[in-house]
Amino acid sequence: MTDLNNETHGLRSWLERLNRAELPAMAVVVHDLLRLSQSETASVAQLTEVLMRDAALASKVLRVSNSVYCNPGREVIKTLSRAVVVVGFDQVRMIGLSVSLLDGLLKNSPREQLQALLARSFHGAVQARNMAQYLNQRQQEEVFIATLLSHIGELAFWSHAGKTADRLVASLNEPGVDPDKVLKREIGVTFDQLTVGLLKTWNMGEIGQLIQASRNSDGPAARAVALGSTLAERVAGKGWTHESVQALIEPVAELIGTDAEHAWQQLVGSGQEAVRIAGNCSNADLQQWIPRADDLPLDLSALLQMEVVPGRPSVDEVSAERKPEVEADPLLQPNLEMLKLSVDHLKLMARAPMDVDTILHTVMQGLHRGAGIERIALMVLAEQQTQFRVRTAIGKGTQRWRETFALPCGDGAKHIFGHALAQRDCLWLGGPKSQELQSLVTPAVVELVGSGPFAIAPVIAGSRRVGVLYGDMRLSGRALSASQLAAFKRVAELTGLCLQRLSQR
Helix, strand or coil, X not given: CCCCCCCCCCHHHHHHHHHHCCHHHXXXXXXXXXXXXXXXXXXXXXXXXXXXXXXXXXXXHHHHHCCCCCCCCCCCCCCHHHHHHHHCHHHHHHHHHHHHHHHHHHCCCCCHHHHHHHHHHHHHHXXXXXXXXXXXXXXXXXXXXXXXXXXXXXXXXXXXXCHHHHHHHHHHXXXXXXXXXXXXXXXXXXXXXXXXXHHHHCCCHHHHHHHHHHCCCCCHHHHHHHHHHHHHHHHHHHCCCCHHHHCCHHHHHHHHCCCHHHHHHHHHHHHHHHHHHHHHHCCCCHHHHCCCCCCCCCCCHHHHHXXXXXXXXXXXXXXXXXCCCCCCCECCCCCHHHHHHHHHHHHHHHXXXXXXXXXXXXXXXXXXXXXXCCEEEEEEEECCCCEEEEEEEECCXXXXXXXXXXXXXXXXXXXXXHHHHHHCCCEXXXXXXXXXXXXXXXXXXXXXXXXXXXXXXXXXXXXXXXXEEEEECCCCCXXXXXXXXXXXXXXXXXXXXXXXXXXXX
């Protein structure tokens, strides 16, 4: 084994030292997986061949592919080719990239500086990749890798520098020092110089160019890299609610072509995704280094912008004579205080359980009277988990659901309710991105709840699938806002936590 504790100084010396370590083998895997992402004719056989070169890597990819995050249906995956079928080609490739990089860097000495920076780089990479999906699907993997490797010089140093790293930590901790001057004095090279040098020796010049372009935000892909890296750094140092993090919402919205509210939800969702992926792809506890967004206060300011619009009477409510002097009741409006109170009560009940009726009453009132969602229902798995039945509902016209709603589930019953529960994700069936899911809104579903946009979210109590939460704005035909959808998703998550805690009492 090479002694990595010998004195090393200057760029060439450090490149030689790090390339004597196991990093080049990791770089070859990353390079080949990147090449597959750039090819329009890449095959399953080519992907599995790259992953199978390293038995430990192949085994880890299979383990991650069998995780709840990647495989919510819990189908047993025993081969890489089957993983591609179940999880997806791009997802398996991303798992391979992540596992190879994380394991390659953490293998020797998972010191604190390495874990913190690696978690930050990984969080930034997930953020940047998810921004890139709005720009160019083919650039997603390049943006992901560029963001992840944007600090590879520093990561490699902390991973393989031994006693030199110990001395550098002490020097950098001295008050009032210039980090680059300290680096030049102690090791003869800056981390940025080391990053550029390593990528060149690994034949990853294009990634290096994208990283360099990101320093000046030169082009959409480079801006995604820059924004992802900056966001992860600020969140790690200041937390999600700091004004410096909030200042990035508008630039992200401009880049991905959405409003600020949707951009914020995108960033928070990507942060939660990064925590889940880091937990699955790394043996080290990288999750603890990524600030969680689960307990963020809901940004419900947009609910206050909903106008009070007079209700449109239905055909049944207007007689043939039509009496113009009879005014319809005003539409349901959000009540932020009610919503916040309901969310706070649910958080308390997730720690100190109450009876199920109290939990569900809080859920219904919070979403209906608080968030202003016109029809809400909890559909639970019943009849030995063979049917969805309405456990409780609120809103005009929902009373009959308790008697008439019965939707088969299980083998052969493919519909949006079962899909949402299997994917463990909140779905909004009303935007352009939901078109591919419309085939799951079966005639049986339309017969039960009517046609039109709706939201649906899984309710999971630990490992137990309880059912789904349903919400729509059919009475008025108004759109469900992003703030309402965020509240809906959060309340569904809290419902599962409350029911899980209740089951443990």
